[in-house]
Amino acid sequence: MRERTVQLSAPRAESAYRVAVVGSGPRGLMAVERMAARLAERPVRRPVEILLIDAVEVGAGRIYRTNQPPWFLLNTVAGMVSAFSGLPDDGPTRAGSGPSLYEWWRTIDPVNASPDGYAARADYGRYLRFVLDAVEGGLPDTTTLRRIRARVADLQSTGTGYLLTLTGGESLAVDRVVLTTGHSQPELTGPLRDLAEFAADRPRLRYLRGDSAADMPLDAIPAGTPVGVLGLGLSFYDVMAAFSLGRGGRFTEADDGGLRYHPSGREPVLVAGSRSGMPLPARGCNQKPPRFGYRPVLFTEQRVRRNSVRALDFRADVLPWLLAEIDLVYYATALRQRFDAARAAAFTSAVAARAELPDVVAIAAEHGIADLPRLNLDALARPFADRSFPDRPSFERELASIIRRDLVDADRGNVDSPLKAALDVLRDCRRFICQLVDYSGLTPSSHRDDFLGWYVPRSAFLAAGPPSSRLRQLLALIECGVLRVIGPRARFACDAASGRFTVSSPQVAGAEVAVDVVIDARIPYPDLPRDLSPLTRRLRERGIWTGYVNGDGAEAFHTGGVAVTGSPYHPVARDGEPDTGLYVVGIPTEHTRWFMQVGSNRPGLWGDFVHDSDAIAADVLAAADWERVSA
Ligand SMILES: Cc1cc2nc3c(=O)[nH]c(=O)nc-3n(C[C@H](O)[C@H](O)[C@H](O)COP(=O)(O)OP(=O)(O)OC[C@H]3O[C@@H](n4cnc5c(N)ncnc54)[C@H](O)[C@@H]3O)c2cc1C
CATH class of the missing domain: 3.50.50.60 (FAD/NAD(P)-binding domain)
Structure with missing residues (x-):
């Protein structure tokens, strides 16, 4: 050694x-x-x-x-x-x-x-x-x-x-x-500290703080224990894998093209939730060569900085050009799929020729594509915002249908699916965003509120997904009852009367479950x-x-x-x-x-x-x- x-x-x-x-x-x-x-x-x-x-x-x-x-x-x-x-x-x-x-x-x-x-x-x-x-x-x-x-x-x-x-x-x-x-x-503060202190006082309860799932004491949680999982991001999928594959369960191909889960009987019962109520969508199957590099057409230094020599305002100066670039890739991909590469190239040239921020959607319509649903980062990242559900089955049906649509796009790939190709712009432009943002590139309030508060969570949600196999596993686990996604605006609370935690969603009628373990499945930000x-x-x-x-x-x-x-x-x-x-x-x-x-x-x-x-x-x-x- x-x-x-x-x-x-x-x-x-x-x-x-x-x-x-x-x-x-x-x-x-x-x-x-x-x-x-x-x-x-x-x-x-x-x-x-x-x-x-x-x-x-x-x-x-x-x-x-x-x-x-x-x-x-x-x-x-x-x-x-x-x-x-x-x-x-x-x-x-x-x-x-x-x-x-x-x-x-x-x-x-x-x-x-x-x-x-x-x-x-x-x-x-x-x-x-x-x-x-x-x-x-x-x-x-x-x-x-x-x-x-x-x-x-x-x-x-x-x-x-x-x-x-x-x-x-x-x-x-x-x-x-x-x-x-x-x-x-980081030291726990606010509601997370409340959860930890509540568990510390009660031998039956456990609170596991956010960390790499490999370093969490997951093996100590007995079969059948109701477990609340806070967060539906990448670490959630790790916890999900540890409590299914890691407990000896198996996934097999089902006749409908999905997966079926065969439990080992050693699984806990997972109740997961997050603000959006939506698990991280899948990464589009990779169709790009290892040395692929994306050259933005609209989202360029010259255009972003043209009105500002000082610190930028993310919403006013940066975001419009970034969204236009995302739209450009979305419609160009759709035009290439529906017509041919020449039509997509003509559209891209028409967009690039505009000196001002172009109306990409209108130009796409002029080139023959007017029926695609518009891209909206908020709607994609928060599909259940302002929606409520009369019962658990209706929420789960909607959740499954969104995930199945996402899997269709993921299978088409990150070059051929208009949606996945467009969202890859968020990844492909990261380096340029760093150049704009780093070392006080944004005004203080825009840095805090627009960038870290609004953009970063949406970008992380839409551009950093797991392999599609994880979403197939998730559907199979929901179907066999090992996993429940509670709903949007999930709340993890301490119930002093019962001496247990509760996981609930105000947007799904009757969605409240008592659990004995809460796992924070999010990687803490450095502070x-x-x-x-x-x-x-x-x-x-x-x-x-x-x-x-x-x-x-x-x-x-x-x-x-x-x-x-x-x-x-x-x-x-x-x-x-x-x-x-x-x-x-x-x-x-x-x-x-x-x-x-x-x-x-x-x-x-x-x-x-x-x-x-x-x-x-x-x-x-x-x-x-x-x-x-x-x-
Ligand atoms: C669970 C998880 C999964 C991830 N998966 C991916 C992925 O698939 N792809 C990707 O690109 N990114 C992924 N990331 C992002 C991640 O930030 C990077 O992949 C990577 O770990 C960052 O590397 P690093 O060297 O900066 O930090 P780390 O990998 O955290 O390495 C820091 C090292 O410093 C050591 N250390 C810290 N303090 C001390 C000390 N006082 N004395 C001695 N040693 C010390 C630690 O033991 C650690 O090994 C993941 C992150 C997490 C948490």
């Missing part, structure tokens, strides 16, 4: 330049990969020691730890996932050049591997460890990698470098620290002041990490993200100065920047995921040379 404990007390080689990477999830690994690739291209004069530290599993990290059950799946197709910064070439697999997840997967599981398939998270973890081995194998002689499984509890500046203290009390002296600590646990990690708390107390604030005065929006400079992302300390020996990238900086919850790179395409790590690697290694000279 390569993972080992370092001799913490051993004196460091006199001239070695030591870099610690704290957090060995995909981000930390990419930082190491880029350092190794740069060192191979242009060695620095000093010996370099890279210390890769993770509290759970070095290489895979916590979210992709390799000892989790196989029913937890990635939500990105394997052909579009790589943890190498470059494609394979004629040389050995090494930092900067290696196979995608799919190319690796087919070597270990040729029967199940598919470029458009969804690998198990544990297999992604195995792939990440393979990447780390390849990176280590290609290191120049003057560079060493140490894998340290330990939790960092504190970090302090020594004036010439940094001292990391591990939870066991040992310490590590280093020159630079890259912080890629990923997902965190620096509420973060429970001892390291984060110490970094705050020491003034090394501060919260990013958009705006000032009465308008100021305290985002909850760690304040960092632009690339290479030094934390901005309490005195307002960047600490140039430290780097923070990924989830702790969410809200300073948007969409930090990324766990891979597209094969051979450098997105921000690679660029960010590469900029850090360049800065870290430039300092290795410089410090040698100045010493």
Whole structure:
């Protein structure tokens, strides 16, 4: 086994330049990969020691730890996932050049591997460890990698470098620290704290806080227990899989093309709900090549910024162009399907020719398509808003019919279904949205209300779905009574009289169920002041990490993200100065920047995921040379 404990007390080689990477999830690994690739291209004069530290599993990290059950799946197709910064070439697999997840997967599981398939998270973890081995194998002689499984509890500046203290009390002296600590646990507040405290006082009840489902004590919940599941997003599907496949149940093909569930008898009874009452729709079957890139026609920098040189208003400046782009893809796809590619191209040219915001729907009608239902993000994300149902069967019939329609679109694919192709614009334009939004690109109120409050939940709902197989499983579980979706505006409450939780929906008559367990099936958003990690708390107390604030005065929006400079992302300390020996990238900086919850790179395409790590690697290694000279 390569993972080992370092001799913490051993004196460091006199001239070695030591870099610690704290957090060995995909981000930390990419930082190491880029350092190794740069060192191979242009060695620095000093010996370099890279210390890769993770509290759970070095290489895979916590979210992709390799000892989790196989029913937890990635939500990105394997052909579009790589943890190498470059494609394979004629040389050995090494930092900067290696196979995608799919190319690796087919070597270990040729029967199940598919470029458009969804690998198990544990297999992604195995792939990440393979990447780390390849990176280590290609290191120049003057560079060493140490894998340290330990939790960092504190970090302090020594004036010439940094001292990391591990939870066991040992310490590590280093020159630079890259912080890629990923997902965190915030302190519970408001109604969630009420639920937790209610359960803490009653031995019969349990409340499980939001987390990766693989890290929840789900096995401890006995068969037949009524369980409330809060949230109908990706983690809900994980919980659903754990309580069906994970309890020994089986799904088989039914005559009607759907699935039938054969219970094992060990399942609890699930009652799930969310604000919308609608489970996350399915991801369209992938029809795009791994290196697909979308070039927006309307949603461009020039058009979005034409009325504004200052901070943007998301609703006024950004959203109209984004919605027009979504409409453009929707109608162009429909025209291509109904007529031909030439008709779709003529329509696209007519839309692109308008200098002002075009009426895409009217232009589509001129080109021969006027009967499609209009796209409305709110209606798609909240299909039951303002609707009420006289009883449970009528709600479940409507729910099933919406899901079945969604499955038809998902099966048509993300290029051929007008709906799924259009919603993919939300994914394909993420990078541009980041450019508009990051570092106070929006006014404080628009950032908080329009973007984080309105757009982000809808985008997450409509553009980040699970594989369609999960929705088929959901229908089968509802049909056999293992799962009930309670309805819209679900309420999870404590009933002091009965000493139990209740799950209810005011929009479905009679929808109220008593449960003994509530599982929060949502991944918590990072929020620096509420973060429970001892390291984060110490970094705050020491003034090394501060919260990013958009705006000032009465308008100021305290985002909850760690304040960092632009690339290479030094934390901005309490005195307002960047600490140039430290780097923070990924989830702790969410809200300073948007969409930090990324766990891979597209094969051979450098997105921000690679660029960010590469900029850090360049800065870290430039300092290795410089410090040698100045010493
Ligand atoms: C359940 C779940 C499933 C997901 N599935 C997908 C998916 O399919 N596709 C996708 O693109 N994204 C997915 N995501 C989004 C996710 O954010 C990324 O995939 C990825 O995990 C982010 O990588 P990271 O390295 O930034 O953070 P993480 O993966 O969270 O890694 C951070 C690491 O830091 C370690 N750490 C933290 N603090 C310390 C400390 N003080 N000392 C030592 N080590 C520490 C942790 O143990 C952890 O291993 C998923 C997220 C979750 C929660």
